[in-house]
Every structure is written in C-alpha cells, then in structure tokens.
Amino acid sequence: MRQVLILFMSLVCYASFAQNVAYNPNKSKGKLYEYAQLAKAENGDININSILEDESNLKFTTLTSENQSVGFSTDNYWLTFDLENSSNTPEIYYLQTARPVTDVANLFQVANKNNITEFKSGDAIAFSERQVEHRKTIFKIELPKNSTQQFYLHLRSDGETLNLPLVLHTESQFWKSNYTEQLFLGFFYGLLFLATVVYLFFYTSLSNKTFLYYSIYVFSIALLQSALDGLIFQYLLPSAGFINDRAVLITALFSNFFLLKYCEYFLKVESISKTIKIAFKILYGIIIVLGVLLFINNETKAMVYPMSNVNGLMSLILILVTLFYSRYKDHKIDTFFSAGIFFLVIGLMGFVMNNLSLLPNNFVTLNSAKFGITFEVIFLSLSMTNLIKDLRLEKEESQMLALSKSEEVSELKSYFMSNISHELRTPINAIMGIAEDELDKILDPESKKNFEVIKHASLSLLSNINDILDFEKIEKGELKLRKEVFNPKEVVTQISKNWQRTAESKGLKYTLSISDSIPYKIEGDVERFTQVVNNVLSNAVKFTAYGKIVCAIKATEKENGLSEIIVNILDTGVGISTDKKLNVFNSFGQMRLNDKRSFGGVGLGLSIVKHLIDLFGGTITIDSDEGRGTNVSMKMEFKIIEQVNTKFKDSIAGVDINALKVLVVEDNLMNQMIMRKMLNNLSITDYKLAANGKEALYLLENNAFDIILMDLQMPIMDGYETTVIIRNNPPGNINKNIPIIAVTADATDTARQKVMDVGMNDYITKPVNRELLSRKINEHNKNVLKIA
Incomplete structure (x- = not known):
C-alpha cells in the first residue's frame, strides 16, 4: 500500500512539474513531450483566446509517449508547452509534429495575452500558406533571448490516424535530417518507378496480366507513400481541395485492389480453390464499396479510414492463407514471392503498430512500411524474374509443340492435297480418255460435236483444278517451275483447238497465228506454260459475246541460247474499266468486280497467270478499255533445245507388237x-x-x-x-x-x-x-x- 501511495504522489509531482516547468533545449533533461500536455476539445469552436481566458474548460493531461497517437479521429486536440531560451542571443528551432496528411496543424506562440503569433500548416490549406513550405508538418520557432514563450498547438484530422510527436531540431540538425531522408526517399521512389516501368514493358512484350497487375500495384504503392509523405500535396495538388483530401484513401484502395489481383494471377488462385477465389471476389467487392463511400460525404469518408485498414489486413491474411494452402496442396510456390509477402506483412505491421503508439517513434518505425515495401519489391521482382524464366521455358515448349503440330498439319495438308488431286484427276482421266478415243473414230457430226464438248469441258475442269491446287503454293511462295523439253507450237495448237470450238459455238471468229520463229523444242515447265496460255484464252472466250479472238505466238532469239516467247491474245469482249484494272491481278478479282454471276469461273485465272509469269521471269501487260475489248501480251524466256526439227517425228506407231512389253x-x-x-x-x-x-x-x-x-x-x-x-x-x-x-x-x-x-x-x-x-x-x- 505504501508503494502505491508513493507511485501516486510521484505522478502528481510529475504532472505538477510538467505543467509549471518550461523546456530548455540546451539544459532540460528528457524530451519535449515530457513537458507538454494534451487536451481533447469537445467543442470544435474553441480558439486560442478562449483558452487563454480560461473559458474553454479544456482538461490538459500529460503525454504518455514520444509518438502518442489518438487513433482514427476527426476530433480537435490542443497541446501546450513552454520553451525557454536562457542565452543572450535569439535561438531558432524547427518543430516537427503530426503527420504530413494531418488536415489542421496551427501553432500559436504566446509572449503574453496581447502578443500572439499564429503559424499555419496542415494539408487543408494551400501548400504556399504553410509557414514552412515543407512536405512534413514543420514550424519554424524563434525564441527571443532570455525569455520563456508559451505555445499552443491545434491539431485535427479528417478521420485518419492522428499522431502527436513533438520533435525539436536545431536548424543544422533539421537540414541534416532532411538531407538524409531525401537520399532514402530518392532510392525508395526510384526503385518503385523502375519496377513499374520494367514490368509494364514485360507485360507489353509477354501479354501476361501478372506483369500488368504487378506494375500497377507498385505504381499505386508509390502514390500511396507519396501521399502519406506529403509529396502529392507538395508537387501535384498544392492547392489542397477535394482530391488531395482523399488522396491517401484513393491510392490505398488501388494498392489493395491490385495487390490482390497480382497475387490472384501469380498464385493461380482459380486453379487452387474455388472458395479462396470467392474470398478474393468478396474483398474486391468491399474495396469497391469503400471507394463509393469515400465520395459520398465527410462522415462516410471518415468511416473509410479504419475500414480500409481492416480490409488491407484481411487481404494480407487471405494472401498468407492462400500461400499456406498452396503448399499444403503441393503447389509450387516461388520462394522469392513468399519472402516478398513476408517483408510486406512485417513492414505494414510495423506501420500500424507505430500508428497505435505500440512502437517508439524513430526513423525505422516511421518508415517501416517503406522498408517492408522496398524488400517486398526486391523479392517480388526476383520472383517475377523466375516467372519470366518459366514463361520462356513454357513458350519454348509451346513453340516446339506448335512446330510439331505445324509439321503434322503440313503433312496432313500434303496428304489431303495429294488425295484430292488423285480423286479429281482420276475420273477426268477416264472421261478425257474415252472422249479422245471416240474422236479418233469416224463419227457423225453430231456425235463428234458432243465428244468435243465433253473433252473441252474436261479440260476446263482440269484447268480449274490446277488453279485451285496451285493457289496455296503460290500464296506461300512454294510453287517451283520444272524443267522439261517440249514443243511450244504443239502446246499452243492443242490449247487453241480446245477454245476455238467454244469460240465458234458462240459465233466468234477465231484466228491462230504461229510464227516460224518459234523454236522446235525448248526447255521449261510445259504444264505451267500451258496453264498461262489456257487461262488467258479462257478469259478471252468467256468475256467476249461477239466479234473475234486472235491468238498470236512469236519468238525472239536472245543471247545465251535463250528464246523469248511472246503470246498475244486479243478479243473484242467487254473490256476492263480503269478502276477495275487495279484488281485485275488480285486473287478472286472477278468476285470483287461482281462478275461472278455473269461469267462464272473461280476468280483465280489472271492471278495465277501473273504469279506464273513472274516465276518465268517474264512480263504481262493488259491493254483494255471498257466496251472495246482486251489485248493481253505475255513474254517468257526459255532455253532453246532445238531450233528446227531435224529428226523424224517420234512415234511408236508401227512398232512390232512383240517389240515392247x-x-x-x-x-x-x-x-x-x-x-x-x-x-x-x-x-x-x-x-x-x-x-x-x-x-x-x-x-x-x-x-x-x-x-x-x-x-x-x-x-x-x-x-x-x-x-x-x-x-x-x-x-x-x-x-x-x-x-x-x-x-x-x-x-x-x-x-x-x-x-x-x-x-x-x-x-x-x-x-x-x-x-x-x-x-x-x-x-x-x-x-x-x-x-x-
């Protein structure tokens, strides 16, 4: 009992001492907060005059810690203390108090009741109106020589945690401390900015949303810390106002949201547990609700402060639960990711405990969140590096699989093209064989005409099949010319005979002119040469309703044993208008010109011709006007094998039936x-x-x-x-x-x-x-x- 009484008397004496003794920075023992008192103002209209006149009914009590906190509050608080200067010269000090985001922080220096000086700070006023234009809540105090001055400090927040530190610096101490903090902040924000840019770049390169969410999370964390440090107020929103008043909460909700999104994608929550996925969605919903409450009014905004902190704590717990559950289910979790989350939790716990005055107010505790976030970013960046490596390996595996599938598809495509070629050409072979066999017989005119129609139709069908089979190879640049020896006169004559019958059946005059300059035998791709001439003649006959068609072929001998074969095909058909000439060599150009219904065809003819002539190293020119017909001129070079026929015609006719088996x-x-x-x-x-x-x-x-x-x-x-x-x-x-x-x-x-x-x-x-x-x-x- 005696000990309790002694303790009680000590507290009374200490309170009396704190109320009556001024703090001398050069001589007094202890710290400033031990000489200061605090009172909560029930009436928000209390001012400095009512306090000095003893009309405020404030009940001052001593501060209990260096960084005393009153928690989340919208109340008004008053602190008072006396400062003594016992020297013969004036002294200047810098008082650091409250947090940078405290709304109201006004300091009153009282020499006597008639001599009161007010200094303003806080982020509810314009930055330029602060007594000291600094991101923190700083006051510059000048103490006259051999004097004692009384000070009153009025503080009010909008619902955020209100801290009540009282740190007094000499001018040199203040600027040295400020320089040290600037170095730390430069490193901290530089790291966050670098991580933001780097992982945004990875997202644009890899299109993986994990990188996008992580980049936005780091950026929002940087904004949150800059809001808490007063940097947004100082540099971005110096006029204060509505957005600045909510900057901390806006950036905190964004940070919370994108931390969850990043962890959800990185940990692949959807594949781990549907229940955990639902928990993530619930927290997303809470964040959205808090975002709405933030902008309704000041009362709901004040509610958001503690609720957002609780939601942030729940988010960290959910992430930890997801980590433990993933390990329990034997899902591979990156070690660096786990370490990063661990440092984030430790840092935020230090930040919260400092806000609640459970940890002392020093450089480490005040910046515990920054330390935690710094280590978190470093370790999470290492985990993202591992993710990049895994994605690269996965991409390589995907490429190998895609290559294997591509080769498989290519083989299937080759098989399909081979099979479709076989299935289409086989019946045509039979039809044309029978038609040619019958045409060799002595037939009446009507029967001969019918078999000629059958043969011509088969040749047209064969030409279309060739175009279709060649189209894909041409588009992919895989079509190659073959080298065979052939007689160009025979080829053109055969093609011409086929189309002459169709032309004459339409009442057209058909003329074939073959120059003697044509070599007897040349080397080249006879099938493609045939395809070129056939397609152009086909168009001439198809698009000509009356008049004539002239097919002329001649040759010019070139150097190095080459011959330039020139094929001119003229018709008096519908012609081509100027605007349609632009698409004349395009694939399916006929369909673009809406001529399909009028003239038929697959629309590949001239496109195939142009590609083939390019392969021959030749040229094609079209001279045409609408309603006046068309003249197509084609030039192709071939190697001359035999200029004139010096041998008897090759034949097997007359061979002994036993001569060849x-x-x-x-x-x-x-x-x-x-x-x-x-x-x-x-x-x-x-x-x-x-x-x-x-x-x-x-x-x-x-x-x-x-x-x-x-x-x-x-x-x-x-x-x-x-x-x-x-x-x-x-x-x-x-x-x-x-x-x-x-x-x-x-x-x-x-x-x-x-x-x-x-x-x-x-x-x-x-x-x-x-x-x-x-x-x-x-x-x-x-x-x-x-x-x-």
Missing part, C-alpha cells in the same frame, strides 16, 4: 480401260495389268517386261513401296533397273519429288496425254523401240 500397274478399272485403249492406239499390244504392287511383283517374277507404268495410290501395296522393293531388294529374277514411269492423278510437288526419291525414272500426270506418253516411253526405251 509393258506392265501397267493401276487399281482403278476405268483407268485400266483407258490405258488399254491408249496403248492399243500406240500399237502396243503386249501388256499386262496389275491392280496393285503385290500383283505387279508377282507378274515381274514370272514375266519379262521392258517398262512399267506405275500408279501411286493403290490398295495392299502402293506404287512407292513397290518401286522401293524393285530397286533395292527385288525377289526372283526381277530386273532392278527396269524403267518405271509414274502415271498418277497426284499432281503435287511432294508426290513428284517422292517419285524421284524412291527411284522412278519419270512422272506423268492424269489425264494422260497420248503424245506425251508416247514420247516418255520412247525416251526410256530407245534400245527396244523402232523409229517409225
């Missing part, structure tokens, strides 16, 4: 029939048919053949497999060097290359041209064929 390997019954007719017309009667490669091998073991005409796509054993066996491991007495000519409906480059790779000698596409077949057989069997 042919094995035809073909599964399609209709194509078997066509090959029979074609060989018979070539006077080749010693031939056998095999429906697949297995049958072919059996016939080769038991018969002697001079040449094989091999289809590619067959059941049981296809042409490729059969050729590989013949060339590498032939059974029995099969001649491994027997000439093999591929006769296939697969017109793709892939098939042509594969034919050569497996060891075949040549390649012919269906529909089979009789003259071409004759020439190919002749070329590969000169030792057994007799020239007619």
Whole structure:
C-alpha cells in the first residue's frame, strides 16, 4: 500500500512539474513531450483566446509517449508547452509534429495575452500558406533571448490516424535530417518507378496480366507513400481541395485492389480453390464499396479510414492463407514471392503498430512500411524474374509443340492435297480418255460435236483444278517451275483447238497465228506454260459475246541460247474499266468486280497467270478499255533445245507388237480401260495389268517386261513401296533397273519429288496425254523401240 501511495504522489509531482516547468533545449533533461500536455476539445469552436481566458474548460493531461497517437479521429486536440531560451542571443528551432496528411496543424506562440503569433500548416490549406513550405508538418520557432514563450498547438484530422510527436531540431540538425531522408526517399521512389516501368514493358512484350497487375500495384504503392509523405500535396495538388483530401484513401484502395489481383494471377488462385477465389471476389467487392463511400460525404469518408485498414489486413491474411494452402496442396510456390509477402506483412505491421503508439517513434518505425515495401519489391521482382524464366521455358515448349503440330498439319495438308488431286484427276482421266478415243473414230457430226464438248469441258475442269491446287503454293511462295523439253507450237495448237470450238459455238471468229520463229523444242515447265496460255484464252472466250479472238505466238532469239516467247491474245469482249484494272491481278478479282454471276469461273485465272509469269521471269501487260475489248501480251524466256526439227517425228506407231512389253500397274478399272485403249492406239499390244504392287511383283517374277507404268495410290501395296522393293531388294529374277514411269492423278510437288526419291525414272500426270506418253516411253526405251 505504501508503494502505491508513493507511485501516486510521484505522478502528481510529475504532472505538477510538467505543467509549471518550461523546456530548455540546451539544459532540460528528457524530451519535449515530457513537458507538454494534451487536451481533447469537445467543442470544435474553441480558439486560442478562449483558452487563454480560461473559458474553454479544456482538461490538459500529460503525454504518455514520444509518438502518442489518438487513433482514427476527426476530433480537435490542443497541446501546450513552454520553451525557454536562457542565452543572450535569439535561438531558432524547427518543430516537427503530426503527420504530413494531418488536415489542421496551427501553432500559436504566446509572449503574453496581447502578443500572439499564429503559424499555419496542415494539408487543408494551400501548400504556399504553410509557414514552412515543407512536405512534413514543420514550424519554424524563434525564441527571443532570455525569455520563456508559451505555445499552443491545434491539431485535427479528417478521420485518419492522428499522431502527436513533438520533435525539436536545431536548424543544422533539421537540414541534416532532411538531407538524409531525401537520399532514402530518392532510392525508395526510384526503385518503385523502375519496377513499374520494367514490368509494364514485360507485360507489353509477354501479354501476361501478372506483369500488368504487378506494375500497377507498385505504381499505386508509390502514390500511396507519396501521399502519406506529403509529396502529392507538395508537387501535384498544392492547392489542397477535394482530391488531395482523399488522396491517401484513393491510392490505398488501388494498392489493395491490385495487390490482390497480382497475387490472384501469380498464385493461380482459380486453379487452387474455388472458395479462396470467392474470398478474393468478396474483398474486391468491399474495396469497391469503400471507394463509393469515400465520395459520398465527410462522415462516410471518415468511416473509410479504419475500414480500409481492416480490409488491407484481411487481404494480407487471405494472401498468407492462400500461400499456406498452396503448399499444403503441393503447389509450387516461388520462394522469392513468399519472402516478398513476408517483408510486406512485417513492414505494414510495423506501420500500424507505430500508428497505435505500440512502437517508439524513430526513423525505422516511421518508415517501416517503406522498408517492408522496398524488400517486398526486391523479392517480388526476383520472383517475377523466375516467372519470366518459366514463361520462356513454357513458350519454348509451346513453340516446339506448335512446330510439331505445324509439321503434322503440313503433312496432313500434303496428304489431303495429294488425295484430292488423285480423286479429281482420276475420273477426268477416264472421261478425257474415252472422249479422245471416240474422236479418233469416224463419227457423225453430231456425235463428234458432243465428244468435243465433253473433252473441252474436261479440260476446263482440269484447268480449274490446277488453279485451285496451285493457289496455296503460290500464296506461300512454294510453287517451283520444272524443267522439261517440249514443243511450244504443239502446246499452243492443242490449247487453241480446245477454245476455238467454244469460240465458234458462240459465233466468234477465231484466228491462230504461229510464227516460224518459234523454236522446235525448248526447255521449261510445259504444264505451267500451258496453264498461262489456257487461262488467258479462257478469259478471252468467256468475256467476249461477239466479234473475234486472235491468238498470236512469236519468238525472239536472245543471247545465251535463250528464246523469248511472246503470246498475244486479243478479243473484242467487254473490256476492263480503269478502276477495275487495279484488281485485275488480285486473287478472286472477278468476285470483287461482281462478275461472278455473269461469267462464272473461280476468280483465280489472271492471278495465277501473273504469279506464273513472274516465276518465268517474264512480263504481262493488259491493254483494255471498257466496251472495246482486251489485248493481253505475255513474254517468257526459255532455253532453246532445238531450233528446227531435224529428226523424224517420234512415234511408236508401227512398232512390232512383240517389240515392247509393258506392265501397267493401276487399281482403278476405268483407268485400266483407258490405258488399254491408249496403248492399243500406240500399237502396243503386249501388256499386262496389275491392280496393285503385290500383283505387279508377282507378274515381274514370272514375266519379262521392258517398262512399267506405275500408279501411286493403290490398295495392299502402293506404287512407292513397290518401286522401293524393285530397286533395292527385288525377289526372283526381277530386273532392278527396269524403267518405271509414274502415271498418277497426284499432281503435287511432294508426290513428284517422292517419285524421284524412291527411284522412278519419270512422272506423268492424269489425264494422260497420248503424245506425251508416247514420247516418255520412247525416251526410256530407245534400245527396244523402232523409229517409225
């Protein structure tokens, strides 16, 4: 009991001492707060005069700590203390108090009741109105020599935590402390700015939202700290006002929101737990509600301060729970991320405990949030570096998978194109074979006309098929020209005959002019040359309703054994208007010109022609006017093989039926029939048919053949497999060097290359041209064929 009484008396004496003793910065023991008193003003209208006249009824009590806090409050508080200068010279001090975001901070220096000086600070007034234009709540105090001055400090906040530190600096101490803090703040905000820019750059490069949310979170943290430090007030909103009054809360809510979004994406919450995902959504909803309350009125704004702090604490707890749950479920959690969150929690806990006066007021505790955020940013940046590495590895794996899929799709596409070519050309081969066979017979005019229509329609269909198959290769730049020896006169004459019949059936006058300057044989891609001339002639006939069509071909001999073949095709058709000429070489240009319904066609003709002539290294020019017809001039260079015909015409006609033994390997019954007719017309009667490669091998073991005409796509054993066996491991007495000519409906480059790779000698596409077949057989069997 005696000890309690002594303690009570000590407190009474201490209170009396604090009330009656002035603080002398040079002589007094202890700190300023021990000589100061605090009172809460129940009446907000109290002013300095009412206090001095003892009319305020304020009850002052001693401060209990260096950084005493009254918590979240909108009340008015008054502090009082006396300062003594016992020297013979005036002294200047800087008083640091409250937080930079405190609304009202007014200091009254009382020499006597009639001599009162007021100094203003706080962020409810313009920055320029502060006594000391500094981001913190700073007052400059001048103490006259040999005097004691009484001071009253009026503080009020708008609901934010109100701290009551009283730190007195000499002028040199103040500026030294200020310089040290500027260095720290420069490093802190520089780090945040750098992290913001770097990870925003990563987001634009990688398009991963984790980087975007982290970048915005770091930026909002920088804004929050700059608001708490008074930097936004000093540099961005120096006129105070509505936004500045809410800057801390706005930036705090943004920081909270984007911290949650970043953690949600980084930790992949949606794949971890639906319950945790719902918890995140609830906190997002609370943040939105707090954002609305912030702008309703001052009363709701004051409520947001403690609620946003509680929500921030709940957010940290949820993030920690997510971390522990992820580890419990054996989900891989980056170590640096865990460390970053740990430092963030420690830093914010220090910040909150300092606000609640549970930790002493010093440089570390006042900046604990900054320290925590700094370490958090460093460690989270390291975790983001790991994320970049993981994304790179994942991207590499995705690229490998995409490459594998692309190769698979390419193989499927090649298979599809090969198959579609085979399936389309096979029936055309049969149709054209029968038509040509019938046209060789003596027919009445009506029947001959009908078979000519069938043949012409088949050729048109074949041309369209070629265009469609070539279109994709042209677009991808994969179409390549082949080198074959051919007679350009024969090619143009054959094409011309086909279109002459159609032109004359429309009542058009058709003229073909072939100059003697045309070489007898040239080297080039006969199929593409045919395609070029055929497509232009097709357009001429298609777009001409009356008048004439003239096809003229001539040649000019060039250096290095080259010949420039010039093909001119003139018509008196509808012509091309000036505006439509811009699209004349575009793919599906006819459809753009709305001519599809009037004239038909797939719309690829001139586009294919232009690409092919470019491949030939030639040129195409179109001279046309609407309603006056069109003149198309094409120039292509070819290597001259034989200028004039110095030999007898190649033929198999008249060959002894026993002179040539042919094995035809073909599964399609209709194509078997066509090959029979074609060989018979070539006077080749010693031939056998095999429906697949297995049958072919059996016939080769038991018969002697001079040449094989091999289809590619067959059941049981296809042409490729059969050729590989013949060339590498032939059974029995099969001649491994027997000439093999591929006769296939697969017109793709892939098939042509594969034919050569497996060891075949040549390649012919269906529909089979009789003259071409004759020439190919002749070329590969000169030792057994007799020239007619």
